[in-house]
Amino acid sequence: xxxxEQDPGPFNVPEGATVAFNCTYSNSASQSFFWYRQDCxxxxxxxxxxxxxxxxxxxFTAQLNRASQYISLLIRDSKLSDSAxxxxxxxxxxxxxxxxxxxGRGTSLIVHP
Amino acid sequence: xxxxxxxxxxxxxxxxxxxxxKCEQHLGHNxxxxxxxxxxxxxxxxxxxxxxxxxxxxxxxxxxxxxxPNSSHLFLHLHTLQPExxxxxxxxxxxxxxxxxxxxxxxxxxxxxxx
Numbered sequence: 001x002x003x004x005e006q007d008p009g010p011f012n013v014p015e016g017a018t019v020a021f022n023c024t025y026s027n028s029a030s031q032s033f034f035w036y037r038q039d040c041x042x043x044x045x046x047x048x049x050x051x052x053x054x055x056x057x058x059x060f061t062a063q064l065n066r067a068s069q070y071i072s073l074l075i076r077d078s079k080l081s082d083s084a085x086x087x088x089x090x091x092x093x094x095x096x097x098x099x100x101x102x103x104g105r106g107t108s109l110i111v112h113p
Numbered sequence: 114x115x116x117x118x119x120x121x122x123x124x125x126x127x128x129x130x131x132x133x134x135k136c137e138q139h140l141g142h143n144x145x146x147x148x149x150x151x152x153x154x155x156x157x158x159x160x161x162x163x164x165x166x167x168x169x170x171x172x173x174x175x176x177x178x179x180x181x182p183n184s185s186h187l188f189l190h191l192h193t194l195q196p197e198x199x200x201x202x203x204x205x206x207x208x209x210x211x212x213x214x215x216x217x218x219x220x221x222x223x224x225x226x227x228x
Contacts, residue, residue: 032215043203043219044156087156091215100169101215105155 003027003102004090010108017078021107023088024070033064033071036087038106044087047073078111085109116140117220119204125226126194134189134223136204145187146217147179148203156203162187163209194227201225 005024013019025033033050048055050062050071061074071090075082088104117138126132138145147159161169162181176198178190187204201224205217 034216041201041224043221044217045219046216049216089217100158100161101217103156103158 003092004088004104006088006104006107008105008107010110012110012112013078015078015080015111015113017111018074018076019078019109020072020074021086021088021109022070022072023090023104023107024068025088025090025092025102026069027090027092028066028069030069030090030092032091033062034089034101035060035062035071035073036089036103038085038087040084044103047086075109078109080111080113083109083111117204117206117218119202119220119223121223122221123224123226125228126191127228128194128196130194131190131192133191134202134204134225136187136189136220138185138187138204138206138218138220140206140218142206142218143184143209144207144215145181145184146205146207147187147189148205149200150203150222151200159189191225194225196227199226 003026035047036044037047038044048057050064054063059076063072085106085108087106089101091101120135144163146161149157158171159173160179165181176193180188201222203222204220207215207217
């Protein structure tokens with residue numbers, strides 16, 4: 001089983017739709033979780049951290065389910081500008097004193113008019 | 114100058130050339146990373162430096178040689194590359210690599226083409 005798995009998509013949704021992505025991780029000792037956004041031919045940028053209690057930032061809601069070992073990202077009222085690849089990132093816990101994040105393959109979202 | 118910068122932004126090189134990629138971070142971070150991103154593939158971690166010491170070398174071929182002279186600068190020296198090494202090379206930094214809440218900041222990347 002891969003350490004971090006995401007459905008690559010693409011998810012093709014109309015403007016205004018609500019869309020959700022999941023990301024599963026294999027290491028139950030994982031300590032921190034993030035969603036990054038990567039636009040075409042650009043670098044990844046942090047979208048939001050994922051907290052145990054769940055967190056919301058405007059139209060974006062992130063959830064963590066430790067029992068089932070997945071995180072989710074919900075986007076409400078999709079905009080054309082939300083079209084991008086969404087990368088799930090998991091910090092698996094210390095290895096030799098270092099926390100080395102593991103990236104998922106990314107989920108492609110296309111929002112159309 | 115803000116964030117993480119990388120030069121050059123684009124590089125075309127032959128298999129016998131030697132070139133270097135440069136990364137500089139202006140965030141006061143202690144950890145720096147090199148990643149490779151090929152088309153349709155996830156980010157592949159190559160190297161991690163923490164306080165100028167290499168803490169991770171992810172089975173990268175020796176034709177890639179990193180150098181971290183100080184906590185603000187990271188280089189990737191390239192020699193005798195193969196066409197399959199063509200990819201986007203991303204540099205990132207984080208406050209340190211010894212904490213779990215490890216947000217990374219990425220540079221714009223160097224798009225490398227090996228002929």
